[in-house]
Amino acid sequence: MTAGAGPDLAAASGDAGMRGWSPQRVWSVAGAVVLVALVWGFYAWDGAQTTAVLGGTVRAATLLVLGAMCGMIGERSGIVNIGIEGQFLMSAFTAFTVASMSGSLFLGVVAGVSTGLAMGWMLAAMSVGLRTDQIIAGTVLNIAALGLTSFFYDRGRSLGQPKYQSIELGPLADLPVVGTALFNRPPLTYLALVLVVVLHVLLLRSVWGMRTTAIGEHPGAAATVGIDVIRLRYWNVTLAGGLAGLGGAYLALESVGTFTRAMSGGRGFLALAVMIFGRRTPLGAYAAALFFGFTTALQGQFQLNDTFDIPAQFVGMLPFVVTIIVVAAAGLFGRMRDPAALGQPYEVR
Amino acid sequence: MRALMRAAAVPLASVVLGLVLGAVLIAVQGHSVTSAYGALVLGGAGDADALLRTLQKATPLVFGGLAVAFAFKAGLFNIGGQGQLLVGAAFAAGVGFGLEGLPLVVHLPLALLVGGAAGAAWGAIAGVLKATSGAHEVIVTIMLNFVAGNLTDWLAANPWQDRSGSNIIARTPLVEPSAEIPTWGWLPAGFVLAVLAAFACWFVLERTTYGFEVRSVGANRHAARYAGISVGWIMASTMAVAGLLAGLGGAIESLGVDGRFEAGVNVGLGFEGITIALLARTNPIAVIPAGLLVGLMEAGAAKMQFESGVAPEIIDVIQALILLFVAAPLIVRWLLRLRDRPDAPDRRLTLGAGWGR
Amino acid sequence: MAAAAETVVSQTEPEVLLAGHGITKRFGSVVANDDVSVELRPGRILALLGENGAGKSTLVNVLFGLHRPDAGQVVIADENVELSSPHDAIARGVGMVHQHFQLVPPMSVVRNIVLGAEPRKLGMIDVAQARRRVMDLADRFGLHVDPDAAVEDLPVGAQQRVEILKALYRDARVLIADEPTAVLTPQETDHLLDVLRGLTAQGVGIVFITHKLREVMAAADDIVVLREGRVVGTTTPAQTSEAALAELMVGRAVDLHGDRFESGATGVGSAVSTAAAPSDEAPIAEADEQPVVLDIAGLCADDDRGQRAVDELTLAVRAGEIVGVAGVEGNGQRELVEAITGLRHAAAGTVSISDRDASGARPRQVTVIGVGHIPEDRAKHGLIGSYSVADNSVLNRYFKRPFAAGGMLRRDRIDSHARDVVATFDVRTPDVDSPADSLSGGNKQKLIVGREFSDDIDLLIAAQPTRGIDIGAIEFIWRRIRERRDEGTAVLLVSAELDEVLALSDRVAVMYEGRIVATVDPRTATREEIGLLMAGAESSAAGS
CATH class of the missing domain: 3.40.50.300 (P-loop containing nucleotide triphosphate hydrolases)
Structure with missing residues (x-):
């Protein structure tokens, strides 16, 4: 099974449509059905709590899917981006600082996205331009972001205004179960959802998406038909950074409303697991992000109520343990295939 | 000697460049660079106390650096030094305060051993998963860092919490004197262990058949398989050794420096291990000076803040810059106009990425 | 780019389709090509013959814009050109059938063929048009492939046809085939040579790189022999023999009849002496x-x-x-x-x-x-x-x-x-x-x-x-x-x-x-x- 654009041009997911239902697809559909049934059951049992958990799920998923989309554009182009964590953190910092100083959330978002672009360009410069090992290059971003944001962190600064507030999408918000969770959200969440759909179409059907797949699978072949591999990789990794930058802005200005040291808390890494689980497609990643977001939301809910007496630390482990299981299971059962040129620097002869 | 100079040129230049850019940051903030760096050096090596602090700081850094460097030889990127160190520190402290009435010759080695074993087990998880399912060690070790953080927090806050007086901090009681690592004047015994560990790593890697196997797997996994080496075993065991090293670093921290395990202490040591290993170009012996350098900066940071007002986080920034220059040696080579000899093999650090097998 | 094949026949014929004059290319201290000159005319098959390392691949990489020559001039369609990338060569109607196929394995045949020159609608690939053009080309030149199959699922021979179609899709008037028979059976080889012949009948010129004497004798119109980066002979099948070519290629007399099987006229593919056995x-x-x-x-x-x-x-x-x-x-x-x-x-x-x-x-x-x-x-x-x-x-x-x-x-x-x-x-x-x-x-x-x-x-x-x-x-x-x-x-x-x-x-x-x-x-x-x-x-x- 290929995890990229399949040969079938109309393939909705990354799978080659004509090969029928793969075990993975059967499992994911079965999982989705079970999940929906469970959610419905819980909703009937305790509407308020279920709504809270679903809201938390979407909130956590938004950050994860933005990071995952950043990661997948890079990986489809052949570049591993392990620096998403650093991109989140750095852009959250600049978004917060600019919003606080200017009094404009929008300028904050612009600053966050710009920072993400700049960090993406740095990753591209290191891994594409200087052909540094990609994992080391990403690690450099993470350490640099932690160091710089700690150094410039101003404990006394506050946002000085409310964070982004929810916007009700008319009657849609009144739908049972999903109404509040999906259609009564702040603006960046909607933006992220739009980006998921747009990017999905672009990656699987556009000329850009096809060329991106080509430079990730066989850069040499792409070069022989006149595609500038280095240039496209630079562009892709840089632009993908903008998505992570949006994630950072979302984190600081919409999800939390402030900046704290190391506030990304490992979610840049979780985004990679989300990307892998979502088979490097935006819609797949969003499904995976909802699943991971669900574990995070559960964690929050467990801590708030005392129905279950589980120590906070064990609940806190949940998303990370799930990630390990997912990554291991993907290897054991998934036969997931990476883009063939993933991780290999491309050298123009 | 010339070869040594050539090998050391990029790391040394990276350190200098990092310090220069750090100086620019300090100056931009309106502080005096000379007084800041002067205080940094005095605070790290000005007197016996400063030296002791530096060596104490350097000990877990050397272990953390070795934990990264050793795994690197097998082509594995161990970002899990953090978690391995935490479980090592927590379990060593657990044995240190939990067992009473043992003589020092039994208690201390036992506590160290348990700490090391805990780290080894933690590291082995990632190695075994990599070998069996192909799960990428980078993802798994990062996740294990968070799991270890939560687990050790819980240990320190619940079953092993110090209940004396009105303590509400998540920390264990002080370890028994029989489990304390001694300090000889300005020389902590733990640092001696770190140096011994570095030489042991070098010996194992360069002189034993096991080391040949580890390096073969790192250099060319397919050829290693052809050569009859069990790649899965090497991955699993190498990660265990790496975890052992980080775990020992944590154990020494608990038994020799803090005297207990406290949740939230030592955050970041795992990442510093990466900087140190890359600064040492993954050579175990070179990890010692690299660890000392970073240890000195950390030991002197407090004095620097006290005397010149520069935030100690500048150290993190300088480290990140050094890492950037070491990782992208082309920048430094370009700046220094260093030319590779045309016949020199490519010595670039590579891991070969990709998440699957 | 309406119907690629029509342009092939309708343009006025240049005298020289592709040529290199005095090409020199060095890699470090190694001289891969030393003052090499070759010329391809319309409708002909030019065989480049030489051992591994004789400089054949370097030469065609220069002609295709993958390498820049240190000295010498590349000529395409009677024009002196400077090629900075394969894109330049492709734009001038030079196509390459690579020895190691330059195809993206998980992508479909159609996508591989149109990659880099996609028919598009609002930035999206115009699937219907791409498919139709590919089918037209395949029919015209008798190169049959399943347009929707993933390339990685195709047998080697079919992948090679995709490579050829890829070049023809780009209006190639020159086809450079680098060791195209290396992965084929003798029968598939014969079929390929027929296909190449068919292409020349439509005005395409072909540069055919090989170290197999039999194929040269069977298919080439002109033969250039390279050894150690230099041209050591220019001839035609009519003027030479396998033995003479082998000697040119290796640089010393070789015994072609030492093989333990009866080689006869057809049995020798490689010029290796086995007499010493x-x-x-x-x-x-x-x-x-x-x-x-x-x-x-x-x-x-x-x-x-x-x-x-x-x-x-x-x-x-x-x-x-x-x-x-x-x-x-x-x-x-x-x-x-x-x-x-x-x-x-x-x-x-x-x-x-x-x-x-x-x-x-x-x-x-x-x-x-x-x-x-x-x-x-x-x-x-x-x-x-x-x-x-x-x-x-x-x-x-x-x-x-x-x-x-x-x-x-x-x-x-x-x-x-x-x-x-x-x-x-x-x-x-x-x-x-x-x-x-x-x-x-x-x-x-x-x-x-x-x-x-x-x-x-x-x-x-x-x-x-x-x-x-x-x-x-x-x-x-x-x-x-x-x-x-x-x-x-x-x-x-x-x-x-x-x-x-x-x-x-x-x-x-x-x-x-x-x-x-x-x-x-x-x-x-x-x-x-x-x-x-x-x-x-x-x-x-x-x-x-």
Whole structure:
């Protein structure tokens, strides 16, 4: 099974449509059905709590899917981006600082996205331009972001205004179960959802998406038909950074409303697991992000109520343990295939 | 000697460049660079106390650096030094305060051993998963860092919490004197262990058949398989050794420096291990000076803040810059106009990425 | 870009389609092309003939814009041009059919063909139009492929057609084909030559790179022979002979009739002399009396994608004989070798080596039993490039005495062993501490052969033992393999070069789709018979 654009041009997911239902697809559909049934059951049992958990799920998923989309554009182009964590953190910092100083959330978002672009360009410069090992290059971003944001962190600064507030999408918000969770959200969440759909179409059907797949699978072949591999990789990794930058802005200005040291808390890494689980497609990643977001939301809910007496630390482990299981299971059962040129620097002869 | 100079040129230049850019940051903030760096050096090596602090700081850094460097030889990127160190520190402290009435010759080695074993087990998880399912060690070790953080927090806050007086901090009681690592004047015994560990790593890697196997797997996994080496075993065991090293670093921290395990202490040591290993170009012996350098900066940071007002986080920034220059040696080579000899093999650090097998 | 094929015939004919004048190209201190001039005219097939490393690939890479020449002029359609990338060459109607197909395996045929020149609608690929154009082209030139199949699911011959279509889609008037027959059966080769002929009839010019004399004589209009980066001869098939071409190519007289099979007019593909083979005078008398060393029964193994690649294969190799496995690449040869040597899990069947059960044995166990293995892929399996020659000389035997004792490596013993191997097997290296990566391909291969031969082995498994190396090294390795056979070692030879299999083997086992479909005597079987078997024809012709 290929995890990229399949040969079938109309393939909705990354799978080659004509090969029928793969075990993975059967499992994911079965999982989705079970999940929906469970959610419905819980909703009937305790509407308020279920709504809270679903809201938390979407909130956590938004950050994860933005990071995952950043990661997948890079990986489809052949570049591993392990620096998403650093991109989140750095852009959250600049978004917060600019919003606080200017009094404009929008300028904050612009600053966050710009920072993400700049960090993406740095990753591209290191891994594409200087052909540094990609994992080391990403690690450099993470350490640099932690160091710089700690150094410039101003404990006394506050946002000085409310964070982004929810916007009700008319009657849609009144739908049972999903109404509040999906259609009564702040603006960046909607933006992220739009980006998921747009990017999905672009990656699987556009000329850009096809060329991106080509430079990730066989850069040499792409070069022989006149595609500038280095240039496209630079562009892709840089632009993908903008998505992570949006994630950072979302984190600081919409999800939390402030900046704290190391506030990304490992979610840049979780985004990679989300990307892998979502088979490097935006819609797949969003499904995976909802699943991971669900574990995070559960964690929050467990801590708030005392129905279950589980120590906070064990609940806190949940998303990370799930990630390990997912990554291991993907290897054991998934036969997931990476883009063939993933991780290999491309050298123009 | 010339070869040594050539090998050391990029790391040394990276350190200098990092310090220069750090100086620019300090100056931009309106502080005096000379007084800041002067205080940094005095605070790290000005007197016996400063030296002791530096060596104490350097000990877990050397272990953390070795934990990264050793795994690197097998082509594995161990970002899990953090978690391995935490479980090592927590379990060593657990044995240190939990067992009473043992003589020092039994208690201390036992506590160290348990700490090391805990780290080894933690590291082995990632190695075994990599070998069996192909799960990428980078993802798994990062996740294990968070799991270890939560687990050790819980240990320190619940079953092993110090209940004396009105303590509400998540920390264990002080370890028994029989489990304390001694300090000889300005020389902590733990640092001696770190140096011994570095030489042991070098010996194992360069002189034993096991080391040949580890390096073969790192250099060319397919050829290693052809050569009859069990790649899965090497991955699993190498990660265990790496975890052992980080775990020992944590154990020494608990038994020799803090005297207990406290949740939230030592955050970041795992990442510093990466900087140190890359600064040492993954050579175990070179990890010692690299660890000392970073240890000195950390030991002197407090004095620097006290005397010149520069935030100690500048150290993190300088480290990140050094890492950037070491990782992208082309920048430094370009700046220094260093030319590779045309016949020199490519010595670039590579891991070969990709998440699957 | 309306209907690519129409433009091909409708444009006014240039006199010269493609030419290089005085091309010189250096890589470091190596001069790959030295003042090379070639010229291709419309409707003709120009054969570039030369050994590995003669500079053919460099030349076409210059003509195609992949390399910039250090000196000289490239001419396309009567115009002097500066090519900065293949894109420039493509835009001027030059297409390349690469030896290693430049196709993106998981993408569909249509997508591969249009990649880089996609018909588009609002930035999206215009699927319908892309598909229609590809189908039109395929019909016009008789190159039939399934447009929606993923390239990785296609057989090699079909992938090659995709490569050709890719060039034609870009209005190629010149087609450069780099060793296009290397992966084809003799019959597929004939078919390809027909296709190329058909293209010339429509005005396309073709540069055809090969080291096979027979193909040159059969297909070329003009012949340019390269040796050590220089043009050493320009001729036509009518004015020359295979023997003359071989001499030009190698630089010395070669005996074409030393092969143990009847070469005649058609039998010689490679210009390698085999006259020196001692076995020619003394073939193994009664091989049947020798004990069976390698005994494979019902062996099954899957390829990397989980498809059955070796299918209930049965084969035996006796002491003192060379059994050559002939077959088109990708018929399970690689998986067979890997399953025997423990590099690949065997799904079923048994392997016994020297009367010991080696089914499911690990590589280490296979080595210890007494098996030498020259792996197909030097860089991937055979050597660790960053290791020294010394370490590589014990790569799979480092754990044995005297190289190790008590878990410690004994450097002095390893070094002296390495010096022995280097001396005995003529490995050209400054010293044994040099990294293996610094050696040439031929010397790397000699190092591997030396390593495998320096241990006490009963069975040698040699996979593509002379791939991509110069004739001197080929002769040397062939001689060593024959000597080893004469000393009583059982040899299983797997090679994609039919000429190599025929020259070395005492018996030839033809492999097709994972099975041995026939075993023939190389002294009596003809190339055509073997070619038919390789293509899957019924084995009634030449069973034994």
